[in-house]
Every structure is written in C-alpha cells, then in structure tokens.
Amino acid sequence: MAIRYRKFQPTDYVIKVRQGRVIEEGPGLSCLYNTMTTSLMVLPATAFDSGFAFDDMMTADFQKINVQGDISYIIADYGRASRMVNFSYGDRGGAYEMVLNEARLRMAKRIMSLTKVYTATYLSAKTVKEAVKSANELAGALRQALRADETIKDFGLEILAVSILGIMPQPDTRKALEAATREEILKQQDDAIYKRRNAAIEQERAIKENELNTEIRIAEKAREKKEREMETKRMLQEKQAQLDAGRIEKEIELEEERRRLVDLQTENERKKSDARAYDSQVLLHTLAGVDAEIVKALTVSGMDSRALIAKAFAEIGDKADKIGVLNVSPDLLETLSRA
Numbered sequence: 001m002a003i004r005y006r007k008f009q010p011t012d013y014v015i016k017v018r019q020g021r022v023i024e025e026g027p028g029l030s031c032l033y034n035t036m037t038t039s040l041m042v043l044p045a046t047a048f049d050s051g052f053a054f055d056d057m058m059t060a061d062f063q064k065i066n067v068q069g070d071i072s073y074i075i076a077d078y079g080r081a082s083r084m085v086n087f088s089y090g091d092r093g094g095a096y097e098m099v100l101n102e103a104r105l106r107m108a109k110r111i112m113s114l115t116k117v118y119t120a121t122y123l124s125a126k127t128v129k130e131a132v133k134s135a136n137e138l139a140g141a142l143r144q145a146l147r148a149d150e151t152i153k154d155f156g157l158e159i160l161a162v163s164i165l166g167i168m169p170q171p172d173t174r175k176a177l178e179a180a181t182r183e184e185i186l187k188q189q190d191d192a193i194y195k196r197r198n199a200a201i202e203q204e205r206a207i208k209e210n211e212l213n214t215e216i217r218i219a220e221k222a223r224e225k226k227e228r229e230m231e232t233k234r235m236l237q238e239k240q241a242q243l244d245a246g247r248i249e250k251e252i253e254l255e256e257e258r259r260r261l262v263d264l265q266t267e268n269e270r271k272k273s274d275a276r277a278y279d280s281q282v283l284l285h286t287l288a289g290v291d292a293e294i295v296k297a298l299t300v301s302g303m304d305s306r307a308l309i310a311k312a313f314a315e316i317g318d319k320a321d322k323i324g325v326l327n328v329s330p331d332l333l334e335t336l337s338r339a
Contacts, residue, residue: 005037010027013043016031016039018039019037048073050071050111054119055056065128068290071112071159077153081107118145123138131169
C-alpha cells in the first residue's frame with residue numbers, strides 16, 4: 001500500500017477515480033491518494049494549437065492546391081474527454097508526459113481528419129481562382145462545420161478558432177494564374193490608359209465645344225447687336241424721312257404761298273403798269289395838241305434847282321456846236337451843286 005500526495009497546477013484538471021467511480025474532480029487539486037485503490041486522470045485545461053497542410057486538395061476544375069492552416073481548441077467536457085482519450089496520471093512524471101503527448105496527437109488526428117474532409121468538400125465546389133481567394137470563407141466554413149460536428153462533441157472538445165494561412169496552387173498552375181493575372185493587370189492598365197486618354201479627349205472636346213458655343217453666343221450677340229443697330233438706324237431713317245417729308249410738304253406749301261404771292265404781286269404790278277400806261281396814254285392824248293414849249297415850261301416849273309441845272313447843261317450840250325469856249329470853274333460847280 002502506497003500513499004501519495006500530489007499538488008497540481010491550476011491549468012491541470014484532476015479527476016480521482018476509485019473502483020470505477022469519480023470521487024473528486026476539479027482544477028489544481030491537492031490530494032492524498034492510495035495508489036492501490038485510487039487512480040488519477042490529469043487533463044490539461046489550456047488550449048491546443050494544431051497546424052495542418054493538405055497538398056492534395058482538388059478544385060472543381062480539377063486543379064490540385066495546397067492548403068495550410070491552424071486550429072485552436074480546448075477540452076470543454078472533461079468527463080467525455082477522459083472516456084475517449086487516455087489521460088492516466090502515473091507516479092512518474094515522464095510516463096505522464098508520454099500519455100499526454102499521445103492523447104494530444106489522437107485528438108489532433110481526429111480534428112485534422114474532419115478538417116480535411118470539410119476542406120475537400122468546400123474546395124470541390126470552387127474553381128482554382130475562386131479557391132485561391134477564399135481563405136477567409138474557408139476558415140469560416142471550417143469553424144462552423146467543426147463546431148457542429150458530433151465527433152468533436154463526443155471527444156469533449158470545443159473549436160476556438162480556425163485560421164487559413166495560405167491556399168497555394170501547384171507551381172505550373174500558379175505560373176499560369178500569374179500569367180493570366182499579369183495579362184489581366186496589363187489589360188486593366190491599358191484600359192486605364194485608354195480611359196485616361198479618352199477622358200482627356202472627352203475633356204478637350206468639351207472644352208472645344210464650350211469654346212465653340214461661346215463663339216456662337218458671341219456671334220449671336222454681335223448679330224443681335226447689329227440687327228438692333230440696323231433696326232435703330234432704319235427707325236431713325238424712317239423718322240428722318242417722315243421729318244423730311246413733313247419739311248418738304250411745308251416747303252411745298254410755302255412755295256405755293258410764295259408762288260401765289262408772286263402771282264399776286266405780278267398781277268398787281270401788271271395792273272399798276274396798266275394803270276400807269278393808261279395814265280400816260282391819257283396824258284399823252286391830252287398833251288398831243290399842246291405846244292412843246294408849254295410842256296417844257298410846265299415841266300420846268302415843277303423841277304427843283306438841281307434838275308434845272310442839269311437841264312441847263314443838257315441844253316448847253318445840245319448847242320455845243322454854237323458855243324466856242326465854255327469855262328466852268330470848280331468853285332462854280334461847287335456853288336451849283338449846293339444850290
């Protein structure tokens with residue numbers, strides 16, 4: 001009979017079993033036990049990380065790809081886990097380490113097998129291009145599938161996280177994808193250059209169109225201005241023509257008045273001339289039988305001194321052939337002109 005005392009860490013979940021019944025369990029227990037009648041099982045309470053790499057996954061277009069990832073999990077149900085996997089704690093620590101490693105490998109193998117099945121099912125519905133870009137979607141699908149799997153629950157495990165580190169196609173396929181992607185990138189670059197040039201051409205066309213529209217509007221404004229000027233000039237000419245017509249009409253009326261005045265004056269002068277001619281005719285008729293000397297005497301009697309002097313010089317002129325020498329001094333002329 002051997003009595004042992006053990007003190008375990010808080011990260012160890014301890015189960016004491018006696019005669020096939022659990023008599024005590026809990027994390028970090030400290031206990032005395034009889035190695036002859038009592039068994040201990042120590043399960044780790046920490047999380048486990050298991051990596052995986054599947055290089056024979058087949059896509060929907062029959063291309064092999066390599067999937068690498070990591071899964072984190074913990075033991076959620078220690079009773080189930082202790083029944084499915086051996087976690088027996090021996091007296092020697094080295095033996096327990098081997099048991100623990102074997103238990104972890106067995107749990108990891110079960111999880112990896114299920115992960116491979118779900119990964120193959122997911123990728124079989126994807127083309128290689130879709131698969132390469134579906135790391136986050138694959139991680140979510142695996143996490144959901146593993147959490148709902150009954151085998152995982154039977155082992156008392158709980159999936160914490162699934163990470164996909166990479167999805168890589170075969171080298172030849174990768175080169176082909178790279179070439180296709182490179183061509184697509186070059187095409188996108190060409191399209192971008194074309195769009196940029198097209199945008200530049202479109203912008204230049206818009207600028208030219210705006211310039212042309214501006215010139216058209218300017219020409220229309222100039223035409224409208226010229227039309228308004230011509231309309232204004234026409235209105236002014238019509239107004240001026242109306243004024244000229246009114247002025248000409250007034251001048252015509254004035255000329256008519258003048259013509260009538262001239263006609264009236266002419267008529268009056270004619271009548272006066274007729275009257276004078278009539279007077280002269282009557283006078284001549286009256287004087288026809290009168291002596292010439294009497295007429296002269298009557299004429300002289302009505303003249304002033306200057307007229308008489310003029311008449312005297314006229315008579316002297318008439319009788320110049322009978323007069324020898326006639327001297328008229330300046331004083332005499334001045335005296336005669338003042339008479």
